[in-house]
Amino acid sequence: MAKELMKDIVVLVPGITGSVLQKDGKDIWNPPYQVLLSAIGETLRVHSGLKDLTLQEDDIERDYLDDGIKATGLVQRASLVPGFFKLIDGYSYIRDQLTENFAVTPGKVDEDKPANYFEFAYDWRRDNRVAARLLKKLIDKKLRIWRERMNPHAKVILIAHSMGGLVSRYYVEHEGGCKDCKLLVTLGTPYRGSVKILDYLANGYLKNSWLIDRLAALTHWREVLRSFTSVYQLLPTYPVVNIDGNWQRIAEIDGIPGVVKERAIEGRKFLKCIELPKNAGAYTFTPIIGIGQKDTFQSATFSNGLLKASNKLPNQENEESLLHPSYATGDDTVPLLSAIPKELSQTSQVSFIELHGSLQSSDHLWENSLKPCLIASQNPLHLEEYFNNPQTIESAPQKSGISLSVDDLYLRDEEVTLGAEIINVKSDILEETGNFGGLRAIITPVNVNGEQKTVVEYFDQKHDTQYKKILEPNKLLPGLYRLEVDAKDVHESAPNALHSLFQVME
Template identity: 35%
Template sequence: MNRAPFDDVLVVLPGIMGSTLLDRDGREVWGQDAATLHGLLRGGTSRLALPAGIGDEHPGDGITPGVLMPGIYASVGVWTTSLGYRRLLDHLTRRYTLTPDNLVAFAYDWRLSNRYNGRRLKRVVEPVLARWREQPGRRDAKLVFLCHSMGGLVARWYTEREGGATHTRTLLTIGTPHRGAAKAIDRLVNGVRLKLGRFGIDLTEVARGLPALHQLLPSYACIEEGGALRTIAEAGGLPGVSAAALDDAARFHAQLDGSPDTARLHPLVGINQPTAASARITRGTAVLQRTMLTAEGIAVDRLGDGTVPRFAAYPKGFGDRFPALSWSAQTHGGLPGHRGVLDQIDGVLTGTGVEFRASGTAIGVEADPLVLAGEPLTVRAESTDPALLMDAQLIEPATGTPVARQVMRHLGAGRHEATFVGLPSGGYVVRVGALRHPDPLLDPVTAPTVVVDPSALGGSGAVQGA
């Protein structure tokens, strides 16, 4: 296939936990293989911890970003299991005339403030652009950003707060929580405690020390109190969460809300997936809810990509009719490599546009993000068509080969479930679709999951930090 010309510099940014992290000796302290999880289980959580009140600085702990996570990786309960970025990068290099001179895969330390990483982004990409412009015919080249999840907030800080707009042609965000995500409330209030059979790990204190995770908190009114929704500040903060960190996160979003770059921004939004949008605080615990109260006190389900509510995946002041919006009925972790998403990326990059046409029937999918080999993997689905017959497949991501398939049990009211047992360790793409459905627009929904070999985790069964 002839590659399309690409005269700009393309910068790809992953989401939170989507970059490997290396210590002073070049060894991974965060990565994709079981050794990372083994290290955490053996008490290695302190290596990811940040000093209190780190703000927008680097801790000087010798940890540096490595590369973008290539394949499926589990976020050990801190965020969402993701497909990784190999498929996206492979597509881009096959489709366009990209070389190491004009393609930047920007790995970053996702523990740190998005302000810090936005400033580091400036230091990395502007010299690359300057060198690229020195080549014949490249004088007018600019930066094009392609960002998944939190990477979009890093890029927006650069373009909108660090003078990057003058160098930027396009900023395409994929599932970016422009207005935050209620999942962050759960992680910060309820804690991050991962159980894998007899193995376990407590990352709560690490999570509560991450400026980036606080900056994923909702900036919109999300706390239900007395029959109304209030912002986190109006609700008096969150139990167990630093007031200073909450104030800083609110300030971060206010700074971006004041200057959204509508001329360059193209948000791609995940839809139709069961997604937490609000929370009630009860006895120091956050109870997440899919619904949001309207002004009339009516609870409305705010479907999104399973992590980011639909309305939060574009900046404040945008709306569903904003012409630069794109849509995909896929899960947050599956968005970066989905065929339909890649088509829409191509439409933005080539300026040709791709029309999103959705079925009148919606499918939403949830799958266990991380299980031990030998334990059951449960896949849940829901549909707006209560009579829909559905099947679930597990796909080997490198080859696209199905390794297991089940017709899902119909539980009633449009809900379905399937359980897979005896799976070997590895990353899988869960694919849920309709059987014998006449609508060709009803695409299957995908979600990544990871099966871990317990022998790779060592002999300890203690819950570290608990």
């Protein structure tokens, strides 16, 4: 089968933690082998190299700081920061699919050879405006070479995951990128911030109170994260915190632990400056949104110095509170409300029942959205037709899917509890298929201390479409695991497989 010719250049922009960082030529961030937590007796520790990631200063006018840290490539392997961020198979999937399905020429950022596929690595600790400026410099150079030697009419297609969408959006709206950009596709980008990030800053990863002392080392990682400018540019812009019955914005609140109000104000300014486009219509723009995950944090309460995140929608009396109940979802990291840019509040071209860390490595997302979108982009008439029929969130039909509940971190001597639910499925289909035979979990070791085979477990049905599985203690060796949950029986209406990661500690 002939590959589709790619006439433009394609740039892949990762999310936060998605670029490899080196200091003085040595990796200090390249998951999973340095970042996985290690058990030494009763003390959990984090690789000491993480301390070097602390951002001491951030001058937006400077491309590079004096700390010796440079971004050198994209994270390609599965990685996990407990309670904060997961990458399923890193970013190798999109690269592999592009080179397999399209006639593209991969290139390196430090070479002047004509090429039309690049991976943009950036220092994700810093202000996203710095990354956007560096993205412009890369595109200006590579696009000029491609136009001179291959296609004088070429433009750039940006595929951006998570925070990478904010970088890309700033590039096209404030760095003049709109004149050179043909298509911007974002995957799970938090255009209006993430309550999960707020919860992590305020509380860290405290799964159960009895883990607090043993996970004290994770506070170190939280302190490192608190130094990042980019983290403050991921905090929600709209009123999501309830204080004594009043809904307030984070930038209006004093005393949230782990949050510096002045930095929250600056972070909100960044998100607001890309909220409404100045160059609407100059390029094709589509956000691909992850939904279906009921554990997605939507709001928080703040009382007596403690912040508690919730899955309930905020209920403030303003335009952003007039939410259809279907908005009480997300991808487990980004709420649906945040994933939709404000100018598209009533429409969404593409949404998938998927987790945040799997959007960039999802087979069904690639086959049903990203690949057709890229094919259409090579013919302007097809591109216009492809995006000419948006649907409202309330009316968009949804295939059945799986809502998954799994902790990031378990101790070896505790039970591993998995929860799942089949959603968006009609009762007559359930009767016909017998709930698709139920659900199964395929647990595959990624980086494990010892010999551990893949484990296949079948969920117990709790009630109707709800399922639960408990793995007895010590069944899994310490290490990182990839989790796949799917329907046992194949059926055209069966939900697509869902993926996640979790860690087992000694």
